[in-house]
Amino acid sequence: MRSINQQRNGDSKHAAGPAVSGGFSAAIPGMAETFQLIRDKVSAAGNGSILKRHSGAADIVFVRHKDAKAPEKFKYFCSDFHVHVGRDSKLGQNLSGIDVEVFVNEHKTSLTMQIHEDHRCMFDRGSLKPSPTQIAEVGELLRSGRNSVRYQVLGEKALFEVRAFIYLWNAADKVVVCDIDGTVTRSDFLGYSAHLLGYEYTHDGVTDVLNYLHEAGYRILFLTARPITIADRTRDFLQAVGVSARDDSSQSLARMLGLHTSDTVLGLPHGAMITTAERWVPALLIGLSSDGPRKFKTSVLQEIKSLFGDRECFAGGFGNRSTDSSAYRAAGISVSRIFLVDDNSKVYVGKMEGESQYSSYASLCERLPTLFPPVVSDAFQHDQTLRENGSSNLAQEGHQGISPEDIEKAFSLFGRQDGGGEEEEEVGRTGTGLSLRSSGRRSA
Structure with a gap:
């Protein structure tokens, strides 16, 4: 295995070329700017800014x-670790074989991945999952909900790092x-572009639906066919939904151009x-x-x-294509809990x-209170604590926690009777007092 410093000393020590005197560079128009550009690129390689632009990682789900x-202990299972590092063709560095360290909640773990020829990171024997012992190690570092994970190149000075999140859920969670494009946004293509231009192009009310589900105890899984190389920008987009709507100047400009804007501030x-685990072109072909x-x-x-x-x-799914519906049905989601938006x-069922x-x-x-009655989970317990402190919109009156067994029974009824009916209405009546009012709070 090679460290990044070994590669720097071998492959890139002459990347900037010999020093050129100020008099010589000044005598040739544009020469000073050219050498400055080279110095900037070498400097960028040192802090990883070139590689970060083409790197990315998907989030990971751990289930406890x-x-x-041993009832006092837990077993952990996790999804694949998909990590892609940027290509450094401009500086001629081959990163294949370089070690990558893994930090969870800023704790260094025993996990080590290697960069392969296709610039994907993998564990020993080409696996996308760590060993069972390492999975247990990471599980013990996690708190319920969102946790940080950082992939760092091994060397005296890290060339770059890639960040993502690990979500810890429980086996009883729902x-x-x-989907994101066309489901959160109003278009498969324009939603992300609109975000880059500074205005909202999202469906009105989508944030109310997803915040209700979160406060009702459901875990949210965003699933997108976007390339892994823009994973960070996609997270930024999800974090910014509702923020652009508060910026009246950007929204006003969009309205002047005749573009639909979202009124949401939640x-x-x-x-x-x-x-996807793919770069731009392969991901585009998938889409x-x-x-x-x-x-x-x-x-x-x-x-x-x-x-x-x-x-x-799986308790339900939101999408905008028939392919979304097919994938959700294959995963066992009842047709009556699949919602497609045009x-x-x-919204169609x-x-x-x-x-x-x-x-x-x-x-x-x-x-929603009938279709998705509140469930008992760590997410719900978190919001229940906030409610007691006056910070949540869960209605104080009428709500009593529903046990996981009751929820399993309710969803089994829904699965047998996709059209709803009396069973669904009965669950709705015994279901609950979860408020649909929204506060704008972004919960962990």
Whole structure:
């Protein structure tokens, strides 16, 4: 294995070329600027700014199970570690074989990955998962919900680092899947571009729906066919939803140009975000192929499902294409809990045929307590604590915690009777007093 310093000394020590006197460079027009550009690129390699632009990592899901043999202990299962480092073709450095250290919540772990020829990072024997012992080590460093993970190149001075999050969920948790492009945004293509231009192009009411689900105890999984190399920018986008709407100047400019703008000022709740493991071109081919998105999302959902053992973990899914619906059904999500939104923000149940069942996300909000009754989980307990301190919108009156067994029974009824009916209405009546009012708080 080679450290990054060995490569620097061998491959790149002459990258900037010999020093040129100020008089010589000044005598040739543009020469001073050329050498300054070279010096800037070498400096950028030192702090990793070149590589960071083409690096990325998907979030990781850890699921905690009680150990049947030792109830006071836990077993952990995790999704794949997808990490991609930037290509450094401009400076001629080959990063293959370099070690990458893994830090969790800023604690250095025993985990070490290696950069392969395709610039993907892998564990021993080409695995995307650490060993069972290492999984247990990481599990003990995690707190419920979101945790930081940092991948750092091994060397005296790190050339670059890649950041993502690890989400710790429990085996009894319920998960709601949400596509991003066309589902959070109003368009597969324009939503992300609009964010870069500083205005909102998201569906009105989507933040209310997802915040209700989070406060009701559901775990949120954002699933997107975007390339892994823009994972950081996608996280920034999710974090910024609702922020641009508060900037009246950018919204006013968008309205002057005749563009739809969102009125939401409520941010999205945190949720695990998983992208493709591909760079731009392969990811684009996946997105444009007729069956690529379905295969990708089906594969990810089957992996997440396997982490929960024999429990049915998925409670619902939001998307904007028939391929989303197909992937969600393959993961075991009831058709009556699959919601597809069109470009006009109309929401369909199961498939986009006939009349839409809901005119918007806002009208869907009115049915959420029936469709998704509150569940007991660490996420709910966190919000319940905030409620007692007067910081949450969970209604004080009428809500009593529903046990995991009750929730399993309710969802089994929904699975057998996709059209809703009396069973659904009964659960709705015994369901709950979760408020749909929103405070704008972004929960952990």
